[in-house]
Amino acid sequence: MASTLGLVLNYLIFPGLLFTAVVGLLTTWVDRKVSARVQWRVGPPWYQPFADVLKLLAKEIVIPAGARRTGFLLAPLAGFAAVGVVSTMLWLANMRGAGFVGDLIGVIYLLTIPSLGMIIGASASGNPLASVGASREMKLVLAYELPFVIAIFTAVTKVMPMTLRLENIVAYQEMNGVLLGNLSCIIAFVVAILCAQAKLTYPPFDIPEAETEIMDGTHMEYSGAALAVVKITQAMMLFTLPVFFITLFWGGLQFTAWGLIYTIIKYVIIITIIVLIKNTNPRVRIDQAVKFFWGPVTVLAIIGMVLAVVGL
Amino acid sequence: MGITNWGFKKSLWVFHLNAGACNNCDIEVLDCLCPKFDVERFGIKLVGSVKHADVLLVSGSCPRKVVPQLIETYEQAPKPCAVVAIGSCGCTGGIFKDGYNFAGPVDKHIPVDAYIPGCPPRPEAIIGGIVKLIGKL
Secondary structure (H helix, E strand, O other), rough: HHHHHHHHHHHHHOOOOHHHHHHHHHHHHHHHHHHHHHOOOOOOOOOHHHHHHHHHHHHOOOOOOOOOOOHHHHHHHHHHHHHHHHHHHHHHHHOOOOOOOOOHHHHHHHHHHHHHHHHHHHHOOOOOHHHHHHHHHHHHHHHHHHHHHHHHHHHHHOOOOOOOHHHHHHHHHHHOHHHOOHHHHHHHHHHHHHHHHHHHOOOOOHHOOOHHHOOOOOOOOOOHHHHHHHHHHHHHOOOOOOOOHHHHOOOOOOOOOHHHHHHHHHHHHHHHHHHHHHHHHOOOOOHHHHHHHHHHHHHHHHHHHHHHHOOO | OOOHHHHHHHOEEEEEEEEEOOOOOHHHHHOOEEEEEEOHOOEEOOOOOOOOOOOOEEEOOOHHHHHHHHHHHHHHOOOOOOOEEEHHHHHHOHHHHHOOOOOOOOOOOOOOEEOOOOOOOOHHHHHHHHHHHHOOO
């Protein structure tokens, strides 16, 4: 009974929904500030994402007449809940080894649920431009999931003995050095960051929510508190994906004194890479994106996997 | 609701609506978002969909054909939403007020909260107008 209550509190407060939402929103502030500096601007103050969310809670929710109300309102909540579960699983696996066999598979499939939520919500909104955004999101998910899974399983192959538990991967890295020291895992890390760019729908792959083309695409019809849920889900994904990559490739989260500072530095490096790719690239077309992910990126991921099997 | 009011003042999302303008005011509005004036440091962001908007920036004198679209767009914006009329055309009709298809300045059709005159208004004037609007909210 007490451990169930403890797990529920873990999901809701730390390290689940509340903690991930707050740190995720701070990370979006880092993103906006670095983007502003790269563009020679000043950028918003640190409380800006919180002001955005508070303002959105004060606006009314406008539901279009042709929308299916239930799917429209529940779809973002499903994505929000899924990202909370992923974050809880990652942190608990790092902190006290509380995991189960195959929880890596759970993380992979739960990470697709926010995108599926946006597809369902956009289709339920009854807007033709949103349905264009939904179809583009579907194609993008089909494109990047293949190299993403291959890159993750490169890390699994490298770990000896092969395991699907996150805590075993972290423990292996503690004994044998971080997985990034091997060539195959460097290649897998690069592939994973490119796929993360698409998973977060950041430029150059922000095709589903193209502002100038289809007027914010998938989340065009959301307003008020529903839009706040969508924005918080994006912020939580921005926090969860780098933590996932640190767990898989870079030694896991460490909570000793110097280890904590080192972990924060690793996290900031990954965020900076993602933000710099975001700021230096224009948006690509959907067919260019699919060819890119099924072409060069998959070939690179397969090379990484072959190198891991060979033993490099 | 004090804290959501604070959030409202610190984070205004603008949607730009062109009601028959010559585009000069639109260029000056875009100027405010570019590095020299950079209104993003006040939390102001340009959004692509009217459902995300807090402020409707309307520029242009309204010809007859635009009036239904103007009213429809205003009704689609989630309330509370402020409307700002930019440029002399938006405020009073400007040099087009005797035109054959002029159907009234913006405040004849939708309630306007702030007027920013000028042809086109300088970015400093636009920022000054937005600051007065924030004070009024």
